[in-house]
Amino acid sequence: MIIRKKFKFEGAHIVRNCSTKRCKTSIHGHSYKVELFFTSNKLDNGYMILDFGLTKKHIKNIIDSFDHAYSLWAEESEEFKNFFKTNSLRWIEMPVSPSAESYSLMFLKFIDHILKNTKFSNGEGDVKVTSVRVHETKTGYAEAFLSDINLIELDIKKVVFSDEIINEWKNKDELLKILSV
Numbered sequence: 012m013i014i015r016k017k018f019k020f021e022g023a024h025i026v027r028n029c030s031t032k033r034c035k036t037s038i039h040g041h042s043y044k045v046e047l048f049f050t051s052n053k054l055d056n057g058y059m060i061l062d063f064g065l066t067k068k069h070i071k072n073i074i075d076s077f078d079h080a081y082s083l084w085a086e087e088s089e090e091f092k093n094f095f096k097t098n099s100l101r102w103i104e105m106p107v108s109p110s111a112e113s114y115s116l117m118f119l120k121f122i123d124h125i126l127k128n129t130k131f132s133n134g135e136g137d138v139k140v141t142s143v144r145v146h147e148t149k150t151g152y153a154e155a156f157l158s159d160i161n162l163i164e165l166d167i168k169k170v171v172f173s174d175e176i177i178n179e180w181k182n183k184d185e186l187l188k189i190l191s192v
């Protein structure tokens with residue numbers, strides 16, 4: 012059995028090195044829709060795979076970090092990176108160029124890590140994120156499956172969130188502890 016929870020964010024980026032000229036040369040934004048799919052080997056005491064409400068404790072923070080934020084590829088020039096870091100409060104520096112594919116893989120990695128380091132207390136089983144689907148536009152999405160988790164080398168500890176973003180996280184201290192494991 013699979014359940015799905017949908018989130019959204021309004022994000023800006025440039026995807027360097029892709030084939031589309033506008034996409035690789037100009038800052039632009041999208042209204043992203045993110046679908047998270049979960050499964051488990053048993054139902055909890057409420058006959059659920061995972062209460063949708065529990066996805067809003069830590070997982071939502073990660074997706075919402077990208078809302079009204081600029082996704083900054085770590086390989087950009089220092090001048091370019093400094094511009095965003097000094098002129099915009101919400102930015103994320105990430106070790107991969109921000110395509111729909113890399114967002115889906117990155118979110119999958121974060122959520123897999125969060126689930127593995129969360130103690131559930133309502134009879135939940137072994138809850139897994141089976142895939143993450145990131146819709147960049149109305150016509151295009153990328154979906155990363157658990158079997159794709161090593162498709163790119165991406166250490167989530169190398170994803171840097173601006174202070175403004177971290178300070179807005181709900182249950183901030185708990186999430187920072189989970190991410191530090």
Ligand SMILES: Nc1nc2c(c(=O)[nH]1)N=C([C@H](O)[C@H](O)COP(=O)(O)OP(=O)(O)OP(=O)(O)O)CN2
Pocket residue numbers: 026029031034039109110111112147148150151153
């Ligand atoms: N496989 C991928 N291809 C493209 C990505 C991506 O992340 N993965 N991203 C882009 C751009 O960011 C672009 O803004 C979106 O491209 P596209 O789907 O072509 O956008 P349109 O709104 O022009 O699509 P229409 O269907 O023509 O309205 C490019 N490619």
